[in-house]
Structures are given as structure tokens and as C-alpha cells.
Amino acid sequence: MRLLHSGKVRDVYADGDDIILVASDRVSVYDVVLPTPVPDKGRLLTALSLWWFDRLADVIPNHVISADDVPAEFAGRAVRCRRLEMIDVECVARGYLAGSALNDYRDDDEVSGIGLPAGLREGDRLPEPIFTPSTKAPMGSHDMPISYHHVVGKVGPETARRLRDVTMEIYRRASELALSRGLLVADTKLEFGVDAAGELCLGDELLTPDSSRFWPADQWSPGGPQPSFDKQFVRDWAAGTGWDKREPAPELPEDVVEATRRRYVEAYERITGLTW
Incomplete structure (x- = not known):
């Protein structure tokens, strides 16, 4: 290899x-x-x-x-x-206001060019799920939000429409299933590529704690950060250390490592119904 x-x-x-x-x-x-x-x-x-x-x-x-x-x-x-020829767009579906979308919304009541009602709080459910694509930045750089029209300009109207529609259908299906197991899917990121036959395919990972925000439905309380079964716990710990978000990053304490692992295991077990 x-x-x-x-x-x-x-x-x-x-x-x-x-x-x-x-x-x-x-x-x-x-x-x-x-x-x-x-x-x-x-x-x-x-x-x-x-x-x-x-x-x-x-x-x-x-x-x-x-x-x-x-x-x-x-x-x-x-x-x-x-092998896929990967499409240079991160396809993100959001049903709740969190993460980078919250910061964008606070600037001008928009996320990826989509206007949202004024007065939304962190963790609020959006009026309807939205497609908020972003760039695929190289390691060490930040993905940047882009509009749907930007995606059309990159890949053409037919592929852009397919990317959006499939992303939103996956989010809808996954949200329904996760809710039946007591979890909210706040948002998720998908990646797509084209195979040798020219067919659009889903690649990379799918609906994991690295690519999605999973919140316990019974603890959902808009107005601030939500309990989560994803790496938000590590983000919060890192931000609290005073680290400047540049290399070198701090070592994780043993209790943070174990708490993070527990969250990943619980996400897996609650979603799949299987024991890790």
C-alpha cells in the first residue's frame, strides 16, 4: 500500500x-x-x-x-x-443554531446566505433545517461558509441541487432515527465524490461524533451550550485552558480522555442499540 x-x-x-x-x-x-x-x-x-x-x-x-x-x-x-474524485465542498445540514453558525448568525442574522428570524438563541431549533455548505480547507486552515449560489458556481446547478437535496434527506432520515433513540442531531457534515462511472457517491465518514453534534433530547434547553455526545467536550476543555488555538496544542488530562471516550461510546450505543 x-x-x-x-x-x-x-x-x-x-x-x-x-x-x-x-x-x-x-x-x-x-x-x-x-x-x-x-x-x-x-x-x-x-x-x-x-x-x-x-x-x-x-x-x-x-x-x-x-x-x-x-x-x-x-x-x-x-x-x-x-476511489472517488472528491467534490471540493463540505455539505452541512443544520437543524439547530450552534457552533460556527451561531457566530455567523450573530453578525447579520444569516448563515451561509440564508436569512433567519431575529432573536434566536444558542441551541434554538431553526424554523426548518437548512443547507449551509462550506469550503474544504487544508489541514491547519479553517473551513469557510459559502452560499448555495457559490456551490452552483463551483459544480454547476444540477450537481449543486443533488448535493443539497441528498444532504437534507440524509439529515431528515438520521434526525428521525436518532430522535427515536433520545438524541437530537443538531447538525452534520457530509462529503461527496464522483466514482469512475460518473455517479455521485457519499464518502468519508457519516454521522459520527466527529462530523455531527448529538444532543440528549431530554436535556435540550436553548439559551446556551448543550450537553453533547461529540467532541464539543474537548473543544470546551481546550478553550478553558487559555490555549491560543495554535500549535503546539496542550496534552489532554487522563480524565478528559476518559470522559471523551465515554461520550463516543454512548453515542454509538444509543444510536445503534448495540453494546460496545
């Missing part, structure tokens, strides 16, 4: 005509990889992505070939995938 790319969390290898996508235990916040890994994180991300890929396969094809036909040293945290 040949290493093609090492990202913040995943490493990508070429193996003949296929790609081996390997999820590590690395954690990144504010576009910086922290020096302390979280045990089992790569396996949890892989298992949860595969679970979602299987359940949403009727919405759009995905890149998965096999989770078993991978090198033994990567077993449990790697997936053999079809």
Missing part, C-alpha cells in the same frame, strides 16, 4: 484500484491535532459510519467496498473503499 494523505484524523492509502481509509485515535479541535489520542476512537468512528452507511444506502450510493478486506494491523478501524 502507498500512503496518499494523512489528515487530522484519517489516513488514506492506495491499494491497487481501491482506497483504504483508516481512522486513527487522533483528536483535532480548532483545526489542530491534539497530542493525546482517545483510545478506541478510530474503531468507534468506523463502526458507527458503517452502521449509518448501511441504513442510508437507499438514499445514495456510498464508497464502501468492505470493512473486512483490510490489512490486519488496521482491522476494526479501516474500510476498503472505491
